[in-house]
Amino acid sequence: HMLPEYLGDALDVLSDMLRPALRGDDFDMEKNVILEEISMYADRPFWVVYEHAMEAFFGHHALGYRILGTNDSITALKRDEMLGYFEQKYSPDNIVVALAGRVDFEACVRQLTEACGGWQRTDVQRDYAGIEPQTADQTHHDSSVHRHYIVAVSAGPAEQDDEAYAAAVLSNLIGDEDGSRLYWKLIDPGLADEAELGHQGHDRTGTFMSYCSCDPSRAEQVEALFGGVLAGAGDDLTDAEVERARNKIAMSMTLHNESPMGRMSALGRQMLYLGSYRPLDEEIQRMLAVTADDLRALLGRYPLTPTTTIRLSPPSA
DSSP states (O other): OOOGGGHHHHHHHHHHHTSOOOOHHHHHHHHHHHHHHHHHHHTOHHHHHHHHHHHHHHTTSGGGSOSSOOHHHHHHOOHHHHHHHHHHHSOGGGOOOOOOSSOOHHHHHHHHHHHHTTOOOOOOOOOOOOOOOOOEEEEEEOTTOOSEEEEEEEEEOOTTSTHHHHHHHHHHHHHOTTTSHHIIIIITTTSOSEEEEEEEEETTEEEEEEEEEEOGGGHHHHHHHHHHHHHTTTTTOOHHHHHHHHHHHHHHHHHHTTSHHHHHHHHHHHHHHTSSOOOHHHHHHHHHTOOHHHHHHHHHHSOSSOSEEEEEEOTTO
16 A cells, blocks of 8 residues: 555565565574464464364365465575575566556556566466365364364365356355354354355365354354255255345445455456456456356355364363
8 A cells, every 4th residue: 555656666665575685694584483473373273273174175285285384394494495486486477466546557567667677587387286175074172272163175166267256155145254044043043153154266276165163062063053054055045145145245346346455456366367357347247147046056066065174172172
């Protein structure tokens, strides 16, 4: 975020940041910062169970790796290894620059060309090795937690798939934080603290991830109801509830795109995943076109019954 008159300065700073000196002392200091962040997330139960779930579901695929890494991987990482990775991956043919708001596009292009035009292309390619979702059912105990946490993962459409729109509607209908089936089944009666379902579109693959937390004494009851909602996602679908979910998403998309940051992030994501720009009107029309039959067809290909279920509970649970 910046005022329009400072955009040129910001582009200078960003272009400098993308060609860092990566001095040894700075690198070692940053490693310590990352290790502190890893410790911080280890104190957040949701992230603990989420990372276990991603590792279990994706197995040895890169999508199962932790974004921050682990204590061992960060401690072992050498400055020259990081530099080699950076120079290979952060290539001009692997970077998208997205701008939104009051910008002089042609002036920005000229400035970026001058600052970055000499960067070496590496023709880096992404490895699209096939993903085979793994089956796992695990319970982890931790004396520092006082609630029962569940994360369940199943396969879903990729970000590029047209079915991603139906996946968004289904996720809202089943697992939005307010007014969804999980909300009425678990949150409204006071059985669970949180109960949500979301679609995560990745590059040429995707997942449905559902999440729930409750008092350990209610774990068995909540998990049975939670699993029942997921297994019965296609039961008694009505046009009215599909329409409510579509309209909620369309409103959210509209509000998100009212800010320059929202438009910029949407534009950058589209260019990275689709290689093209879809105007907001087109995105909304695609979302509003989703029908109950589309959701049934989606569930036929991607049932919400999880292939991976991970729990985190106190030792006494």
